[in-house]
Amino acid sequence: MIAMRPATLDDVPLLDLWDLEPDVIWATSDDPDAPKALGDAYWPDALAHVRHDYKYFIAKLDRWPVAGLQIVDPHTEPTHYWGEVEPHLRAIDIWLGSAADPGRGFGREAMRLAIEACFRDPDVKAIIIDPLVSNTRADTFYQRLGFRPEGIRELGEDDDACLVHRLTREDWRKIFPGE
Numbered sequence: 001m002i003a004m005r006p007a008t009l010d011d012v013p014l015l016d017l018w019d020l021e022p023d024v025i026w027a028t029s030d031d032p033d034a035p036k037a038l039g040d041a042y043w044p045d046a047l048a049h050v051r052h053d054y055k056y057f058i059a060k061l062d063r064w065p066v067a068g069l070q071i072v073d074p075h076t077e078p079t080h081y082w083g084e085v086e087p088h089l090r091a092i093d094i095w096l097g098s099a100a101d102p103g104r105g106f107g108r109e110a111m112r113l114a115i116e117a118c119f120r121d122p123d124v125k126a127i128i129i130d131p132l133v134s135n136t137r138a139d140t141f142y143q144r145l146g147f148r149p150e151g152i153r154e155l156g157e158d159d160d161a162c163l164v165h166r167l168t169r170e171d172w173r174k175i176f177p178g179e
Contacts, residue, residue, distance in 0.1 A: 001061070001062075001109075002059050002060065002061055002066070002106060002109040002110055002113060003059070003060055003113075004057045004058070004059050004060075004069065004110065004113045004114065004117070005057065005058055005060065006050075006055065006056070006057055006058075007047055007050075007056035007057055007058050007068065008047065009044060009047055009048070011043075011047070011058055011065075012043045012044055012047065014058075014065055015043045015068060016043060018037070018068060018095065019036040019037040019038060019041070020036055020037075021037070023096070024037040024095050024096070025037045026135075027095060027131070027132070027135055027138065028095070028132070029132075029160060030132060030134050030160045030161075031160075037095065049078070051078070053072060053073035053076045053077050054070075054072045054073070054077045054078065055070070055071050055072070056068065056069065056070050057069040057070075057071065057114070059106065059109075059110035059113065061106060066096060066106040066110070067094055067095060067096050067106060067107060067110045068094070068095050069092060069093065069094045069110060069114050070091075070092070070093040070094075071090055071091070071092055071114060071117065071118060072090065072091050073089070073090060073091075074089050074090070074091040074128060075087045075088075075089060077091075082128070082130075085128070088123050088124055088125045088126075089124065089125065089126050089127065089128055090118040090121075090124055090126075090127045090128075091127065091128045091129065091130070092111070092114050092115070092118070092127055092129055093129070093130075094107060094110060094111055094114065107141065108141075108144075108145070111145055112145075112176070115127060115145070115167065115172060119169055119172060124169070125168065125169060126166050126167060126168045126169065127147075127166070127167045128150075128164055128165065128166050128167075129142055129147060129164070129165050129167075130153070130162035130163075130164050130165075131162060131163060131165070132160050132161070132162055132163075133152055133160075133161045133162065133163050134160075139163060139165070142165050142167075143165070145167065145175065146167050146171045146172055146174065146175040147165035147166060147167045147171075148165060148166055148167070148171070149163055149164070149165050150164045150165060150166050151163070151164060152164075
C-alpha cells in the first residue's frame with residue numbers, strides 16, 4: 001500500500017538521484033540536452049522553504065520510495081509560478097523516481113492520496129496541474145483521474161508550454177464517490 005509522508009532534508013540524496021532519471025528529465029523539460037530534471041532546482045533550498053502553502057512529499061510502497069510530490073496553494077505560494085489564479089485551489093506535481101515504476105499503479109495511488117489531502121480542506125474547490133504539452137502520457141493519466149484540460153500556458157520562468165488541467169471537487173466525487 002502506498003503512503004505519503006513529508007519530504008525532509010534526509011531525502012535530498014534520493015531526490016538528487018531521481019533528478020538524473022531520463023524519464024523524470026523527459027517529463028519536466030522539452031530540452032533534449034537537459035542534464036537533470038526540474039532545471040536548476042536545489043533540493044536543500046527547496047525543502048528548507050517549505051511552508052503551509054508549499055510542501056513536498058515522498059510516496060512510499062512499504063519502505064520503498066516510489067514518487068515525489070509537491071502540493072502548493074497556487075494563489076499564495078511565494079514563487080508566483082502560476083501567475084494570477086483564483087483562491088481556493090491546490091496544484092500538484094508528481095514524479096515517479098524509478099524508470100521501473102511507471103505502469104505499476106504507484107502514480108495513480110500517490111495522486112489519489114494527494115487529491116484526498118487537498119480536498120480535506122473544505123475550502124478547496126479544485127486542483128490544477130501542468131504537464132508539458134509534449135507529455136501526452138501525463139495528459140491521459142490525469143484525464144483518467146477526472147482532470148479536464150483547460151488550455152495551454154507558459155508558466156513560471158520556463159519556456160516550455162504546459163497543458164493546464166483542472167479537477168473540481170464535484171468531478172472527483174463522480175470518479176471516486178466514496179472519497
